[in-house]
Amino acid sequence: MLFNLFKKNSEEKEASSQYITLQVxxxxxETSDAVTLYFDQPEPHLEYLPGQFLTIILIINGKEERRSYSLCTSPFVDPFPGITVKRLKGGVVSNYINDLVFPGKKITVMxxxxxxxxxxxxxxxxxxxxxxAGSGITPxxxxxxxxxxxxxDAKVSLLYGSRNEEQIIFKSVLENLGNQYPGRIQVFHKLSQPSSVWAGTxxxxxASDIQNFGRDLLADSDHESRFFLCSPQEMMEAGKISLAEMGVSKDQIFTENFFIEAKDKSGNEEEGVQQITQEVTITLEGQSYTFDVTPDKTILEAGLDMDIDxxxxxxxxxxxxxxxxxxxGKVTMDEDAGLSENEIEAGYILCCSSKPKSGEIKINIE
Ligand SMILES: Cc1cc2nc3c(=O)[nH]c(=O)nc-3n(C[C@H](O)[C@H](O)[C@H](O)COP(=O)(O)OP(=O)(O)OC[C@H]3O[C@@H](n4cnc5c(N)ncnc54)[C@H](O)[C@@H]3O)c2cc1C
Ligand code: FES
Incomplete structure (x- = not known):
């Protein structure tokens, strides 16, 4: 049963604390396949931590599309926040941004x-x-x-995979950083389809590249090591396994996934999900909403179906x-890659991949 209904129009979205409008x-x-959008600073200025992302909300062909894009800028250095978007074949939003977004456009973001x-x-x-690898350079x-x-006193070593010379995003920015901070940043490029004149790797x-890279870095006994990985899933997994084998602990490794291959739902992944409709109550921005979640829906899908924002x-x-x-209450989560172990232990769930496993589910969305 639904006690409270509301769907925000764009002005109401702006007034809500979770949304903001930015002007390009x-x-x-950056390359034939990637573009950076820099935004005017809103008032008050956009507060963010380096490596965080914006959720872009665009209406394309009459449908609301939301996608996450990491901020490529640093709040400590860059006057204007920016995102870099790499075109994906057939991708709705990445191609729209690469082809159809120009200075002056206002974009609602979370x-x-x-x-x-x-x-x-x-x-x-x-x-x-x-x-x-690729657009993983952005955060x-x-x-x-x-x-x-x-x-x-910190040093940075970057192992960076791209397709060819032309597709290296931020190549000259990285070279300039090398000149600005001599001896403190080194970049190792590896190209999967380089031109015939490419002399690099x-x-x-x-895995062997990551092992060699990790070994050299760990040999630097003057410095404590930290690893940041942002790449396709296969490379990320190879990285995590290789680093763990070299004795790097989990709290020294930070990862960001841009995309996960869809799971095969034909198996028994749905095990534990009750095949009955359950009532779920969420609290959002101080208001409570109670709605039914049928077995074929996630909690997010059921909430959006009820026009809850x-x-x-x-x-x-x-x-x-x-x-x-x-x-x-209890839920099952199909995918929890975005949550840390601490967050899972603290009871956090992702509504987009959670289904009820019991009755009396109450969720607070902060
Ligand atoms: C936390 C986070 C940060 C991100 N930061 C960036 C960023 O800084 N720059 C950037 O370019 N992208 C980034 N992404 C990916 C971005 O959100 C979109 O997924 C991507 O732009 C594709 O959207 P689309 O509408 O063009 O493609 P869609 O129309 O959604 O999908 C088109 C096809 O591409 C596949 N696909 C979707 N996303 C990906 C992907 N990332 N890799 C491979 N295949 C995919 C789909 O399965 C589908 O077959 C980030 C994602 C997350 C979760
Ligand atoms: S919407 Fe991204 S984790 Fe749920």
Missing amino acids: REVVR RPMGNFTCDYHSKNKRHYGMIV ILGITKSILINEP KGRIV MPYSCQSGLCTACRGRLLS
Whole structure:
């Protein structure tokens, strides 16, 4: 049964604390497949941590589309916040942004979120290992700039996979950082389909590359090591396994997933999900909503069907925009990659991938 209904129009969205409107001030083409949008600073200025992402909300062909894009800028260095979007074949939003967004366009976004960031301190003496491919460079650039300016004793090594020379996003920005901070940042490019004149390493980044990279970094006994990974899932898994084998502990490794291959739902993944409709109550911005969730729906889908303005972005368990705390009842989560172990222990769930496993479910969305 539904006690409270409301769907926000765009003006109401602006007035709500979770949304903000940003105006594009500059569009910079980084490669033939990637573009950076810089936004005017709103008043008050956009508050974000390096490595966090924005959820962009666009109406395309009459349908609301939401996607997450990491901020490529550093709040410590860059006057204007920016996101870099790489075109995906057939992708609705990435192609729209690459082709049809120009300076002056106003875009509704959700306030920055995400835990892929760093605890900066001028006294830190760390050597950071960044392992990235393609658009994974985006949050890493903001984090790297922030490290270099905030931690004078820190060093950054970047293992960076791209398709070819032309597709290296931020190539010259990284070279400029090398000149600005001599001896503190080194970049190792690996190209999967380079031109015939490429003299560097060729192929995709594989486990042995990560092992060699990690070994060199760990040999730097003057510095504490930290690793940041943002890459396709296969490379990310190879990275996590290789680093663990070298004795790197989980709390030294930070990961951001942009995309997870859809799971095969033909197996018994739905085990534990009750095949009956359950009542769920969520609290959002101080209001409570009670609604039914049928067995074929996630809690987010059921809430959106009732026109409740629940926060969300990726709808695949990665971005945490739909995060809530389970106060009572039980759920099963298909995908929890976006949550840390601590968050799971503290009772946080992702509404986009959760289905009721019991009655009397109460969730607080902060
Ligand atoms: C936390 C987070 C941060 C992100 N930051 C960035 C960023 O900084 N820059 C950036 O370019 N993208 C980023 N992404 C990915 C972005 O949100 C979109 O998923 C991507 O732009 C594709 O959207 P689309 O509408 O173009 O494609 P869709 O129309 O949604 O999908 C088109 C096809 O591509 C597949 N697909 C969707 N997303 C991906 C993906 N990421 N990789 C491979 N295949 C995919 C789909 O299965 C489908 O087959 C981020 C994602 C997350 C969760
Ligand atoms: S909407 Fe992204 S994790 Fe749920």
